Structures are given as structure tokens and as C-alpha cells.
Amino acid sequence: MHTIDTENSKKIRHKMEVICGLDAASGVTGTVTATGAYALDSNKIQDIGLIPKLADLAGDGFPLDGSRACYSDSPDELTKYGYQSADIADEDGDLSTPLVITVTASDLGEITIIFEEMSTFGFSYQLDSGSAVEKDVADRIMLDCTGHASLVITIDKWTPGSRAKLARIFMGKCYQFNNDNLVSCILTLRAGLTVEPTLPFSEIEIQGHIMNDISDEISYIPDNSPIWYSSGYPGDMSAMRKFYLQKEIPIEYNDKIAVIKGYDETYKLDSDFLAQYVTLNYGYSKRDLYRLFKAILTAAGITYTAESEPTGASGYADNYFLFKDSTRRDVIAFLQNLIPIRFVDAGIPYLFHSASRHNVWRINDYSKVENEIEQHINEILVKCYSALENATSETIETVTATTGEFFEQTYSDYYTGISVTNAIVHSVGLNYVTFKALSNGDCVVTGKLIEIYKDTDEYNVVDDKEGRQADFSSIWDVDFICSGELSYLDYVQQLLNRSSKKRKFTWKGDPRMMPFDVIYLGTDDTPYTIESMTLEHSGGGLSSQIEVREGVI
Amino acid sequence: MKINGTEIINCNDLNPQRETVLSGEYTTCNGETRADVVGWKYSDLTLAWDALPETELLKIYAASGETAFTFQDPVDGEVTENVIVTIKSPVQCRFIENGIALWKNISVTVRFLDAHN
Numbered sequence: 001m002h003t004i005d006t007e008n009s010k011k012i013r014h015k016m017e018v019i020c021g022l023d024a025a026s027g028v029t030g031t032v033t034a035t036g037a038y039a040l041d042s043n044k045i046q047d048i049g050l051i052p053k054l055a056d057l058a059g060d061g062f063p064l065d066g067s068r069a070c071y072s073d074s075p076d077e078l079t080k081y082g083y084q085s086a087d088i089a090d091e092d093g094d095l096s097t098p099l100v101i102t103v104t105a106s107d108l109g110e111i112t113i114i115f116e117e118m119s120t121f122g123f124s125y126q127l128d129s130g131s132a133v134e135k136d137v138a139d140r141i142m143l144d145c146t147g148h149a150s151l152v153i154t155i156d157k158w159t160p161g162s163r164a165k166l167a168r169i170f171m172g173k174c175y176q177f178n179n180d181n182l183v184s185c186i187l188t189l190r191a192g193l194t195v196e197p198t199l200p201f202s203e204i205e206i207q208g209h210i211m212n213d214i215s216d217e218i219s220y221i222p223d224n225s226p227i228w229y230s231s232g233y234p235g236d237m238s239a240m241r242k243f244y245l246q247k248e249i250p251i252e253y254n255d256k257i258a259v260i261k262g263y264d265e266t267y268k269l270d271s272d273f274l275a276q277y278v279t280l281n282y283g284y285s286k287r288d289l290y291r292l293f294k295a296i297l298t299a300a301g302i303t304y305t306a307e308s309e310p311t312g313a314s315g316y317a318d319n320y321f322l323f324k325d326s327t328r329r330d331v332i333a334f335l336q337n338l339i340p341i342r343f344v345d346a347g348i349p350y351l352f353h354s355a356s357r358h359n360v361w362r363i364n365d366y367s368k369v370e371n372e373i374e375q376h377i378n379e380i381l382v383k384c385y386s387a388l389e390n391a392t393s394e395t396i397e398t399v400t401a402t403t404g405e406f407f408e409q410t411y412s413d414y415y416t417g418i419s420v421t422n423a424i425v426h427s428v429g430l431n432y433v434t435f436k437a438l439s440n441g442d443c444v445v446t447g448k449l450i451e452i453y454k455d456t457d458e459y460n461v462v463d464d465k466e467g468r469q470a471d472f473s474s475i476w477d478v479d480f481i482c483s484g485e486l487s488y489l490d491y492v493q494q495l496l497n498r499s500s501k502k503r504k505f506t507w508k509g510d511p512r513m514m515p516f517d518v519i520y521l522g523t524d525d526t527p528y529t530i531e532s533m534t535l536e537h538s539g540g541g542l543s544s545q546i547e548v549r550e551g552v553i
Numbered sequence: 554m555k556i557n558g559t560e561i562i563n564c565n566d567l568n569p570q571r572e573t574v575l576s577g578e579y580t581t582c583n584g585e586t587r588a589d590v591v592g593w594k595y596s597d598l599t600l601a602w603d604a605l606p607e608t609e610l611l612k613i614y615a616a617s618g619e620t621a622f623t624f625q626d627p628v629d630g631e632v633t634e635n636v637i638v639t640i641k642s643p644v645q646c647r648f649i650e651n652g653i654a655l656w657k658n659i660s661v662t663v664r665f666l667d668a669h670n
Contacts, residue, residue: 011586012573012575012588012590013590014590015576015589015590015592368582369582506579507579508577508579508587536577538576538577539576540592541576541577541589
């Protein structure tokens, strides 16, 4: 049983450990080499990102809870796995071949080294040709290497029976907070569970003491610097959540208290989604849309984990989707509400499609529950279209050009396979093309028109209860056009079953909970889905305000 | 014992008690309190003297705001804690003994400020 579960079952719980902070990359690019390391070559230092713990059979092995990454013999990014010694420490803790890591750069600046596994033995480091300095192993250690070109870290003793491990070397300064210097840490984690599509972002706010004046450093901390958070009990800490500093909300520093705020990666979805024409097979529509989800997230620069993709069935016809220009956030939010594919970030981006991937919690000692009833939606107005490309290309336009003349053309209609004669095409989409003329004369732009057929005027999906109408027609008109053959109306019908009952309450809080997780309250067998949750570490204690919607969504 | 570094005659009884410090408190729907234990602190303590020299009394009564209080803890031995003096009972009886001004029946209550893990 997890320590967190044991503590949660108590009326008065021991306070949780909190570890959170900000990694401010220095922008310095260094190189690192290591000797005495297991299968490690020279590599560039990864300056952003947290390292997963390694699945290592040394010592007592590793937990089978998905928290460990397997080592690859030829990983793309060697530093992803950190550095571990080739030798296992003997009974006295001695490594026959010490693990020696050398970091070089023209000026190293400040370097943070991170150990994720502790040892009672220390390590030493040496700057340039200076004398070696002994230091204890700790979670994160900042070394001021300003003005030095070389840092040599030597580990010659470690916990008997284990490999020495250094999880990460970070070129920059790490502002770290724990119960000793933390004023408060508030996380607001959200999911959009309303019928009208939303994809809200989650955020974090850390207030902590920093005794050394950092006023002059704040303006040099890069945008998007990772802000991280984990809490729990020794040996049972929650997964690390990652948020990102935004230039719109800079760090504040007054009276030796720093206020650091950041958003999860869903902010990256506020980027353009260029029109796409995709073929979906009716039997594989969920799988193919799952792949589309993944492509959108990847294109937005979001690093996430995903459940294995849905299976499908062969023998069905192809259908064609035209997604018009939009934002990635709108596409994800809308599709997420129509098909049972869920994306949740909250600092741990995850894409899933099966209901079994919900974490399920039963909690007892919650506060008085406040009910909030939204007006029921009993009718959804949608319009469905078919989008089908013509079999033959047609001339879209002919422009008269001079040699080297550059054109940026956009069209109100959508075409596949746009090409241009007498030109070098620079970029092309469904409704635009940019090209440079090769010689004086005509440039003929051709493509296959995507014709849009209105299947029927509109669909009114209704149930027999009283309520209000939700109008999706504008969304489908403007942004999403689908084949009527693909029965998305079934999914729309399911939306009418989404509950308008919400409940709010206070609970002691668990840092492992996620939006979309399912909660049972006391002995009530009614499931609720977490719509938002605020975790507040303040005064050393943790409590949470949880907002749930009835049913499993 | 000492108050702000000044030696004071030990009071009649000194029996410091410890209490837990809670945070994240809320009330369940059953009316029970739930919270996290974040540490402990000394409970409010009343110090009483049958008689105290006027010089020491003035030191005690001059204590304002955060004050260093040094005393013998039965567990940890001599400790120094930050306190504020919350109640100063009115003094009523002054007398001279061997040329030293004394006050009788002195009582002050201190509140401890520091919490410990």
C-alpha cells in the first residue's frame, strides 16, 4: 500500500514533503564526457527536461508501476537516462572504477546536478585545475562554475550493491523549494467537461523564500522554463508535474519572497491549425482520429504519453474530413467532446481513449458538498456535410509573372494537390500556395477541388427532458465538416447524457489525482468525474478543493 | 531562566507543555476536523513568582513584541524560544527587604511563536 494512501486514511495526517521549483536554463551549451559509466558516449548536455528514473536491477530492483524507464543500448539522447557507474559498489561502498563526469564549456556559468537516488557517501568536484571539493549527495545541488571551463565530478563510493547514479546535469540555475522555504504552492488542474467544447489549461503558483537577492537574475530567466512539482512522502512521491514559465506572467520578487507562476503545455495549443483533408475509414475512425490527435499534439510541441491506439474493423468505406483553418486548441477541444478520446495535461500530459484508464478514488472524509446545477442541454443543433475531392485537377488561377517574382496566393475554396507551373513552390496547403516564378510568363496554379455537399439542412439531436439548445452548427460550418456517412451523430447523442450536476467539496488532497479521474463519495455508488481540482500547500499542510461532474466522462 | 538575555529568578513551577501544530484544516460533513500535522510548539505558559526584584520585574514588563525566552525543557534541556508576552497581571504589593525593592505575586503569560518539525 502506498504511504500516501496510509496517511490519507488517517484523520490527522503527517504533513507531506513538497519539492517544487524552476529550472532557469543559462543558454550555455556544453559537452559532457564520462568514464566509468555504463554504455555512455560523449553527448551534448540536455538543458531542459526531467529525467525518468532508470529501471535498474541493481540493489532491490525497481517497482513495476510505470515510473521507471528501461535503458536502451543506443538511446537517441543518452543523457535522458542520466549517468550510472559501470561498476556496482562493493560491500564497503567502493567503486573499482569511479564514475567521472567532465563538463566543459567556454564559461560554464551555474550548473545544477540532480541526484534522484541518495547515498550516504558524498562525491567530489573540481573546477579547472583547482582542488577537489567534497560534497554530500542531495536532490539538487547548484554549483557556481562561473568563469570556469571545466567541471569534473567524481563519484568513487556509493550505496553497497548499487550503481552510482547521477540523474541529470543542468546548465543553469535551479530555484528549488521544499517545506523549509516554501510559503505556498497552489496547483489548479482543470479538464473541460462541459458539452460546449473547452480545453482549459492548468496552472501553478509557487511562493517561496529566496534569501539571496535574485532581482537582477529574473529578467534573464528564459520564457518556457520548466516549473516542476511533486509531493508525497519519502519513498512515495507523486509523479513530477511540469508547467512552464510564461513571459506574460513574469516572476515577482519582493521582500525575499519569489512568486513563480506557470501553465501546463496546453498553452502550446493556442497555435494555428492549418486546414487538412484527411481520409478516415469508417471502421478505423476512432483509431485514425486518435492518430490525428497525436499528430496535433506533437506538431504543437507537446511531449506526452499515450495509451496504445484503439483497434478497428476492416470492411468499411472511407470517409473524408475537411478541417478548415482553426487553432489546435479548438480542434482538440471539439473532437474530444465528440469522440471518446481524452487529452489531459495538468503537468503530466496523457492521451487515452479507454474508460479503464481513469484512476478511480473512493474518499470518505470530504467536507459539506455544494451542489451546482447547470441548465440541461436537451437539444444539440448540428449541420453535417460531405467533403470530397474531385477526381481531376482544375485550373485555380493563372498569374502572369516576371522571372523571380514571388507570389503568396490564398483561396476561399480548398484543393488537394496544388501545383504551379513555371515556378518553385515554397509552401503549399489546402487553401494557399507560395511560389517563385522561374521565368517571364504565365504560372498556372492547379488542384483538385474539395467539394462540400450538404447532406441535410441540419440535425436536431434531442432528448425528452426540458432544457436548452446547444448550437454546434456554427462550429461545424466554420471549422469542421464531416461526411454524414460517418455517424458522429451517435456521439452527439451521447453528449445529451452528460450530466448537468456538479458538486464541490474540500478534501485533504492527493497529489496523484488528475482531472478526468473518477471519484466515489463515501458509500455512494454514483461515480463522479473530476472537472477541476485545486491543490493548496500552505502553512506546511495540504488541502484541496475538488469540483466534479456526475457520471464517468 | 532568561528573558532577552537577562537572568530572571526561576518561577514557581515551570512545566512547559507541547502541542501539535495543524495546517490544511477543514471540517468534514460529519463535523469532524481533518488536517495535516506540520509540527509542534510549546503551549502558552504562565510564569508566576511569589516575589521578584523590581529590576527583574521591569525587564519582564519592558518586554515588547518578539522576545527571547530561555528556560529548562524537561526533554531538551536549556532551550531558547521566541515568545510574546500576552498577559501581564497587575502588580499590587511592593516592599523593601534588605534594601532591595521586591514585588509580590507576579504573573505573566507567554505565547510561543516557533513551530518545530
